[in-house]
Amino acid sequence: MRHILHADFDAFYASVEQLDNPNLRGKPVVVGGSPEARGVVASASYEARRFGIRSAMPMRTAFQRCPQAIRVRSRFDRYGEVSRRVMSIFRDFTTLVEPLSLDEAYLDVTDSVTPERPPGRIGRELKARVKVELKLTISVGVATSKSVAKIASDIDKPDGLTIVPPGSEREFLAPLAVEKLWGVGPKTAARLAAEAVHTIGDLAAQSEEWCRVRFGKMGPEMRLLALGRDDRAVVVDRSRKSVSAETTLSEDTDDPEALFELVNRLSQRVARALDRRELQGRTVKLKLRLADFTTFTRQATVGEPLGSSDEIAMAATTLLRPELEPGRFFRLVGVGVTGFEEIPDEVIQPRLAGF
Ligand code: DCP
Ligand code: MG
Ligand code: MG
Numbered sequence: 028m029r030h031i032l033h034a035d036f037d038a039f040y041a042s043v044e045q046l047d048n049p050n051l052r053g054k055p056v057v058v059g060g061s062p063e064a065r066g067v068v069a070s071a072s073y074e075a076r077r078f079g080i081r082s083a084m085p086m087r088t089a090f091q092r093c094p095q096a097i098r099v100r101s102r103f104d105r106y107g108e109v110s111r112r113v114m115s116i117f118r119d120f121t122t123l124v125e126p127l128s129l130d131e132a133y134l135d136v137t138d139s140v141t142p143e144r145p146p147g148r149i150g151r152e153l154k155a156r157v158k159v160e161l162k163l164t165i166s167v168g169v170a171t172s173k174s175v176a177k178i179a180s181d182i183d184k185p186d187g188l189t190i191v192p193p194g195s196e197r198e199f200l201a202p203l204a205v206e207k208l209w210g211v212g213p214k215t216a217a218r219l220a221a222e223a224v225h226t227i228g229d230l231a232a233q234s235e236e237w238c239r240v241r242f243g244k245m246g247p248e249m250r251l252l253a254l255g256r257d258d259r260a261v262v263v264d265r266s267r268k269s270v271s272a273e274t275t276l277s278e279d280t281d282d283p284e285a286l287f288e289l290v291n292r293l294s295q296r297v298a299r300a301l302d303r304r305e306l307q308g309r310t311v312k313l314k315l316r317l318a319d320f321t322t323f324t325r326q327a328t329v330g331e332p333l334g335s336s337d338e339i340a341m342a343a344t345t346l347l348r349p350e351l352e353p354g355r356f357f358r359l360v361g362v363g364v365t366g367f368e369e370i371p372d373e374v375i376q377p378r379l380a381g382f
Contacts, residue, residue, distance in 0.1 A: 028137075028193060030146040031261060033168045033176035034117065034153060035131035037185035040070035042163050043109055044099045055080070055096045062086040062098075069101055069331075073185055083335075103330035106130075109161065116156050120149065125261045128307050128332045131180075133173050135261035147190040154188060171196065172257035173305070178207050196255025201228030208252050210245065210303055218242075227253045270306065271314070271363025272296040279318040279356040286357060290347055291340045293362040298336035306367050307332035311342040314361030315350060322359070325350070333364060 036042060040058040045051045055075035060066020066086040078093035089096055110129040117124045123135035136149050150167040157165050166187035168179025175196050179189040182203075191199045200207075205227055206216045222241070224230050230238075231253040238246030251257065272293045280286065290313075301307060311333060312326040325346040333339050343362045 028171055029135060029260075030137045030140050030149075031170055031173055031176045032134040032136055032146070032150055032153065033131065033170075033173065033180040034113075034134065034157075034165045035167075035180050035184075036113070037164045037166055038070055038072050038076075039109075039130035040101060040106055041072040041075070041099075042070075043102075043106055045072060046162055047105070048099075051097060051099070055093050057086065057089050057096050057098050058101055059086055059098070060100075062090055101330070106331075109163070112161060113157060113163075113165070116160060117153070119156075120153060123261045123263060125263060127305060128334075133176065133261045147188070150188050150190065154186075172255065173259050173261065174209055174252050174257035175200065175255050177209075178203065181207075197228075197231060200253065200255055201226060201231065203227050205230055205253075208249060209305070210249060210252070212302075215242070215249075269308075269312070269363050269365035270297055270300045271312065271361055272300070273314055273359060273361025275316075275359045276357065279358045281351070281354060281356050283351050286347060286351065286360060287344060289360050290343045290362060291336075293360065294340035294343055295336040297362050297364055298334075298339055301364060306364075307334055308364040308366040309333065310364065310366030311339060311346065312361075312363040312365060313343050313346040314359070314363065315347075315357055316359035318356035318358055320358075326365075328366060339364060 041056045044056055044058060053074060054072070055078060056072040057068050057075055057080060059069040068080060068082055068084045068086060068089050070082060071080040075093060075096055080089045080092055080096065086098065106129055114124060114126055114132060117132055117134055121134050121136050121139060124132050126132040136146060139149060140146055146169045150169045154165055154167055157163060164186040166180045166184045168176040168189050170176040170179050170191040171193050175191050178200065179191050180187065183189050203226060205211050205219050205224060208227060219230065224233065230250060233250060235247045235250060238250045242249060274289060274293065309332050310326055310328045312324050314322070314324045316322045327342055327346060329342060333342060339362065
């Protein structure tokens with residue numbers, strides 16, 4: 028049996044801004060681009076969330092909901108620095124630390140557990156050290172698997188500590204919405220709802236066969252997660268990995284619309300694959316092959332991990348645009364994401380339009 032912690036900063040960017048500028052403390056703070064430039068909210072302080080402000084919401088909407096909100100621009104270098112410090116605290120607890128993004132990581136603490144120091148206590152120690160050394164709060168989930176630990180860390184934010192004792196995974200998950208499960212997005216959730224499956228418990232009650240018939244190979248995996256079973260190990264180094272998707276066109280094309288659409292589709296595939304593997308990267312690669320078989324790639328690194336298919340598509344599209352010329356025909360397009368390495372020494376400033 029493993030003991031796994033999932034730790035995640037509360038309102039990461041916004042909390043760092045409140046830490047660095049005391050005038051922002053206790054106030055509705057949003058971090059992100061300006062409403063005039065069609066910016067979106069990257070992070071909202073918990074004070075701002077009371078007005079219904081959420082990550083990824085247009086900044087304009089955020090100000091409609093809370094006109095007195097204070098907007099701050101992102102400072103990726105600063106967040107990178109805080110991230111390195113928290114990861115180094117995590118590594119004091121165990122060498123088995125797997126960062127998922129700047130503000131969160133899995134820790135396998137199995138070897139540190141003793142009768143006097145149960146996993147929940149390690150979680151408490153971790154929170155205390157982060158609070159004392161960084162003056163910031165994290166929420167921690169303690170469980171026997173990654174999937175349950177991650178769900179647990181999210182359930183009592185901010186400053187939460189949720190311990191799921193071994194054997195009680197299924198009971199813990201049962202009342203929660205199926206969307207909380209890894210890999211259950213809005214589409215799958217809607218299909219499940221049509222079958223009267225709303226909670227994780229509803230899903231756990233279905234047979235393996237039921238799941239396979241409706242969701243293919245993914246079905247039984249989803250069911251195992253619903254039962255609180257997840258054997259994935261905490262992986263320390265994911266630096267060499269890359270996830271990509273490519274397509275050879277049935278007919279060479281110079282049609283920008285067709286190419287952009289293809290990039291969108293490929294980005295969705297990549298985003299789904301990343302999601303399944305719990306990976307986020309900061310480098311997008313665009314692979315292009317011309318009608319004459321000349322093949323080349325373009326890549327860009329952005330300041331924060333690319334999570335959604337929209338973010339990946341936006342970055343890939345920015346790379347594609349300068350390559351389009353009337354009469355330049357393409358026969359293959361590929362989109363990939365890499366750069367899953369741990370937090371680098373210097374976070375590269377975003378240099379893509381829209382980032
Ligand atoms: N982020 C972003 N755009 C998003 C989501 C997140 O730029 N759509 C950035 C800003 C966040 C940081 O990543 O501060 C961490 O993401 P989280 O999902 O952990 O969100 P927060 O830490 O802001 O809030 P929470 O307290 O819910 O963890
Ligand atoms: Mg967070
Ligand atoms: Mg996070």
